[in-house]
Every structure is written in structure tokens, then in C-alpha cells.
Amino acid sequence: MPPHVSADRSAAQPPGRGPVDALITQTRRLKGDMDAVRPGAPGDQADPQGRWQRALYDLARHQLDDLDAHLAQLRDGPPSAPAVRTTPAAPAADGRESLLSRVGSAEWNLLTDEAAWSEELYRILGRDLAAPPLTLDELPSVVLEEDRPKLTSMVTDCLVDARPIDGEFRVVRPDGDPRTVHMMGEPVLDAEGGTASMWAVLRDVSELRRSQRAVRESHDSLQRERHRAQTEQRLAVELREAVLPSWRGPLSLPGRNAGSLDLAARHLPAATASLIGGDWYDAVELPDGRTLLGVGDLTGQGPAVTSHTAMMLGALRGMAMAGTEPGQLLAWLNQLLDATVRPALGSALCCRYRPDTRTLTWARAGHPVPLLFRAGTGRRLDAPQGVLLGATSRAAYGQAEETLEEGDVLLLHTDGLAPADRLLGLAPRLGGARTAQDCVRTVVEECGESGRDHDACLLVARVTR
Template sequence: MPSHLFADRPAPQQPAHDAVDALIHRAHRLRGDVDAVRRDAVTDEENAQLRWQRALCELAVHHLDNLGAHLSQLRAGLPEQRSTGTAPDRRRAAAPLDASPPSRVGSAEWNLLTDEVSWSKELYEILGRPRESEPLSLDEMPSVLLPEDQPLLTSMVTGCLVDGRPMDGEFRIVRPDRRLRTVHMTGEPVLDAHGRTASMWAVLRDVSELRRGEEAVSRSQDSVRHEEHIERTEHRMAVELQEAVLPPWRGSLRLPRQGPGALDIAAHYLPSRSSGLIGGDWYDAMELPDGRTLLSVGDLAGHGIPATSAMAMLLGALRGMAVAGIEPGALMGHLNQLLESSIQPALGSALCCRFDPATGILSWSQAGHPAPLLFRDGTGRLLPPPDGVLLGAASEVAFEQDEVRLLPGDVLVLHTDGLTRRSDRGAGPEALLGLAPRFARARTAQECVRSVVEEFGGSERLDDACVLVARFGG
């Protein structure tokens, strides 16, 4: 332990025993609370955020362990003392603190007048040296350090002995068993009656576990930042891919562009409550070579780039087959085969409609998707769905096709199931059907879409969604 009587200052007084006991009690309680949090923090190697939280708990426990050790030393008081011979009242440590945990905190004193060196038992343990061995002199101390850390110790000792500066630094030592330890060293010169340096004392603390804990926290933070960067990049790429694939038109679209019996069409994509969840939802409308109009919506399982890239593939195939004149039912069968044979199999739902403006007939088919809602004369109803299973769920299945005749003023609503899946209600068409009076008053499909967004665009929606409204005779 350090000499506590200096020529230029009085010896410090020992803190009140009861006050130190109270601090130790509080530290022990806090340590137990933190340890309980650490045990409850189940490690998930796939979750960087949880790894970082666990590392912080580990580091806090290490800090509290060291705090408890220091307070125990403070409560025990000074060890047995004996004279150094430099002055009648000069004292230095001769025995270690029994209350100190091993290999945590040690002390040393180097007497410059007698060349005598004194180490505490804990310092022998920290440096891994036998108790019967001679303590190292100041000249020998750098030999146990890593070569790159030796200049630091030399500079600290020189500044202390020559300039009287306190020491405060950290270095790495190599024990005889080849184990590497990190040691924090603080100390001061001890002056004689003439103000000259008579000896130097130091306290050395093994901070290896603390540094490892800090490194674990730092690595976990870097991992969190890296994953957040990846998530932001993937989110941006998914958004760009989605925007590139979905129809470029905004506002209302009239199809076919020429002739009577056109559909007034408007659509909207609604992001989820967490805007980071970019899924495989799509909507589409296009004029076919024979003058008919294709309407489709769909939703592939998953989020991010895998879902949006699979959606791009599926939507491209759907458009190509529709242009080739394939009927909606057969088209769904081909899409199902496409998903089954793809390198990355996926599940999805889809709805495909083909409208003939000359007859007003809407032919449609679905694959595990919510059926269209037809609004007429101020009321709405769900169209009975033809048979169809999820795309990618089974092989060699047939998808039925159905027809319905649209009348002037009819409003057809296609949507993905994320639209009505909300935290305050279950999935279902009831809320959409309740918009019938507003649709009856609307003059355009865009006004109908605006009503849907006002009703379903709130922050409580759990998933992203698409809605497409087609108004006949508008």
C-alpha cells in the first residue's frame, strides 16, 4: 500500500466505518439487481441489439465487482505498518489486505534511498510471480510488459521521479504462464523533509475483465451499427425496386384510353406502422392489346429485398401472360408453377381481373386472396370467390374463374389483406363495406381511394397494403 504521510500534506483520515458499510451494502444490492437483469437477458446470437444489451450488463457487473473490492479495502483500513527509515514518521505497507479479493488490486513501493522494494501479496498474484521471488525494481518492471507498452511505463516513472508528477496509466503485462493481463497503475512520489523524492508508491489494478467487457460492448455496438446500416441499405433498395416495378402512374388512370365503357382507376400503396417493413404487395392496371383491361393485386410473403424481387418477377410474368391473352384462371396456374420452380420458393396470394369494356364483363380468378368488393347503389357486397389456393402452396392445382357484369356507376375495390388487418380489429371486409355511402357520393375513383386511405392509413395498421379502385362508366 502507499505511504500515507507526506512531507507537504497531512495524512488522510480513515472514513467512518458505518458510512463505508452502508456504501458496501448499497453496492451489493445494486450488483444483485444488475446480475438479475443480466440473467434475464437471453442471448440471441442472431440479434445484435440483444448481444449489445447483454455486453453492457456484463460490463456493469465487472465495474460493480471492482467497486465492491475497493470499498472492502476501504473498510479494512490500513494494513500493518512499519518504518521506511527515510524519516521517523515515514510509513509504508508491509502486509496485504486480507479483505481484498485476490488478483484485483495490489500495491508497491520503491525506496530510492535504500533500493528496497515492497510488494503486496495481491501484486504477486496479478503479475503471476511466486511469493518467494524478489519483487522487481523500477528498472526491471518494463521487462514484464509488452514491448509496445514499455515506453509508456518508462515515461510515467521518469515523470514521477524527476518532475514529481503523479502516475496514471494503463499497460499490458505478460505473466510467466504467458497469460496477458491489462493493468492500470496510479502512484505518486513520496517526498522527504527537503522536498526531494525519497520513494515512489503505486497501486496496480487488474482491469483485464473490465477491458474485455468494454471491448465486447464496443464490438456489439459496431455490430448493431453495421446491421442498422445493412437494414437501411436493404430498405432503400427494396423501396427503389418497388417503385420501379409498380405502375408509374399517379392519380387517376382511364382504361381503355379510347372508346366507351372505360374504367376510371386509382390505386395507392400504404406502408405499415413500421415503415421499414417493405413487403411484396403490388397493384397493377394495364390495357391489353385486344382493348380489354387487366387489373391485379397481390401479396408475397416476407419483407425486404427477397419479397420485392420475387414480386417483380411474378408481376412481370403476370403482365406477359396477360398480354399473350391467357385467361385469369389459367394465368394463376402458370404463376403457381413459376413460384414452385423458382430457386427461392415463396408463398403468395394474388387476384387477377380482365375487364371487357364492350360487354361490361369482368372475368376474374384468385389464389388465396381477399375477393373484390363490388359497390352499387350505395351498398357493397363481397363477390363469391372461385376456388384457388395460395400460390406456391401446392402443385398441379386448378384455379377456377368467375364472371360478373359491371353496370355504370359500379365501384370495384381490390386490396391486399394487410389493409384490413389492424391492431384494433381482425381482418375482414366489414370496415371497407362501411364506406359504401362515401363511394356513392364520390365522383371519381381517386375520391374513393382517398376515403380508403383516410379510414385505413392510420398508424395502427400492422402490415403494408395496396388498394385499387375501378369505377365503371366514370
């Protein structure tokens, strides 16, 4: 910056080049390390967390760029007074011109009403180097109108009360480009203690403020996204609990024939609480004395799939109460999913058990078949034809029948539980279980209740008479 008017201040001498060069090297090494771990390119603008991370990186990078430039100026010492030119100076050979142009200096002599600017300040304000520097009275002419009172207050406090200047204001360059400038300065006193001049360092912080603004905006966006996700999560949990409670004890079905089956079920959630899927189970005593048993899985996660699950369970029970057979019931559920505003895919297994003949009539829609355990051995039931729900319009679903015996254990599950072969390997243990709840406990111990990638449902029916 230009030399001070006061003779009692000696010109600052630049520090030794060695220590400053070492700091510059460290700064540039740190920038290289940051580039190595920079978040991916901003391809997915829908990801609030990614935008926030990239904005933080850009902000830190701008600050390191400024530090690099400032250290270089510290090493090289104060610039000399600018020579009068009619064209802008050429960029520095090392490519630092764009960085160094962010910091300029000025001094305003109150005794002569003269001003001296560095070339960098001309660049910041976008003014021709041949033009005379603006006086303190002229400086507000390039400042945004709403920021002029702030500049006036800072200058007045400095000249009248000898307070240091430290503040920001916005300027508009001749090409219409607005810039944000941070000014730091102080008065220079004469021998009698009066203010003879004022000097200042002006720094173009437009990009830094832009980066800070991007961080704030992306952080706010991330917070809104998290709040939305938490709201959706809470809604999905409440809706799921309403239609499929996290039940852990024996299933009690009111009715005259409910005692013919010992029932137990379990819903095993995914390890990540936000991954609420569409797995479901159901068991209900029907008016004709039969028992409806069902499990299924809808694709998707969150409130949308949970609402589809609630709709399906309501429809399933309603049609079953009306006496609809399993195959026809799945056909109508398929039409129901196909007609929804947001069509979905799903698998399902629907069974009707007749206690007086111990007959199980069942149908499947792309779902794992029931597993039957008898006398210490297990097997898959022969599967009738049936495509996924929602896969095609007017699909037909076949039915199968199986006669059960007292002591048989029927296991219905969704595909997120475990492979069928692994479950069939539990036959000796399930054969020795005294209750359906013991069977469920055995399966859960084998398959694990935590750390799951996907939620799963398990329904066990044990024939008691």
C-alpha cells in the same frame, strides 16, 4: 500499501466506518437493481442490439464490483506488510477475494534498492508470495515487450521530474495469462527534496478493459447492422417505387376503351417504415381492348420480397399482353414462384374486363374475392377454386365470370386492408360516390391510412358506360 519513506508524510487514516458502509450498501443495492433489469441471457448472438446492451451492462457491473471492493478497502484501511508465505492466501470468507485481488500496492526504495509489495500485487502478477518483490529494474521483465517503453517512460518521469504516474501496461503472468494493469503513483521526497522512493497502486483492469472492448465491438456491430438495414430499406423503397409508385390520383390508362372504367388505387404503407411488404396492384390496357386488373401479396419483407414483386408484375403484364386468360396466368405465375432460387408464397387476384359486354373474367390464388357494390348494396363475388401461389407445383386455377352494369363499383384489395364485412358496410357511401377516387378516399377514411401493422393495397374500378 507500505508506509512511505518520507518522515514528513503521516500515514493515512481510514475514514469513519459509518459513511463508507452506507456507500457500500448503496453500491450493492444499485447492483441488485441492475440485475433486476439486466437484458436477457445471450441466447441470440445474431442480435447486434442485444449484444451491445449486454456488453454495456457487463461493463457497468464490473465498475460497480470494483467500486464495492475499493470502498471496502477504504473502510478497512491500508493493508499491513505481507508476511512471507509459500502458498497463496485463502479467499476471504465473504467472497470478495477475487475483487480485492485486483488492487495491489508497492513501494520501491531508491536508497536501499529494496521493494515492498502487498499480497494483492503478488496475486495480480501471479507470483509466489515466497518470491522477493521485483525491483524497478526487474519489473519490465514481466511486461509485454511492446509496453516496456511506456513503463520506462512513466518511471523515469516520476523519478527524474517528480511527475505522478498514471498509465497502463500489459503483463504476462507465469502461467501465460496476459493481464492489463493500471498504475498510479508518485515519488516520495527526502528532507533535501530528492527522490527517496516511489510508491504506486496497481489495479488489474483486465476484465474492465475486456468489457469496454466488448461494448466497442458490439456497438460497431450494431452500427454496421443499422447501416446494412438502412441500405436494404433504401433499396427496397427505391425498387418498390419503381414498380409500384405511391399513386394518389385517378389511374389513367391510354387506349380506346380506357374510358369505360374509372380507376383509382392506393398503397397504404405499414406504420414501421422498415416493414416494406409484398402488397401490389396493377391495371393496364391490353392489345385486344380489354383491361387487366390485379392485386396481390407476397410473403416476406425487404428487398427480397420487393424484387419478387417486381418479377411477378413483369411476368403478369407480359403474359396478359399475350392474351393469357386469368386462370392460366395464375398457374404460370405459380410455376414461376416455385422455380425461383428463394421460393415464396403469395396470393393474387387477376381480372380481365371486356368493355363491350361489360364482362369480368377473374381468377384467384388464395386471395380475398372482389367486392361488388351496386345500387347501395355490396356483396362478395362467388369464388372459383385457387390455392396460394407457390404452395404446390402444377396447381390449377378456376375462373369465374360476372356481368357488370353501369355505375357498379368493383373493389379489389389485399387482406391487410380490412375485413370484407367492414368494407361491405360502406355500400351506401360508395353507391353515392361520383368517382373511383371518391370511393378510395372513403375506404381510406374508414380503414385508416396510418398506424397499420401491415401494408395494404386497394384498387377500385367504377363502370362508367
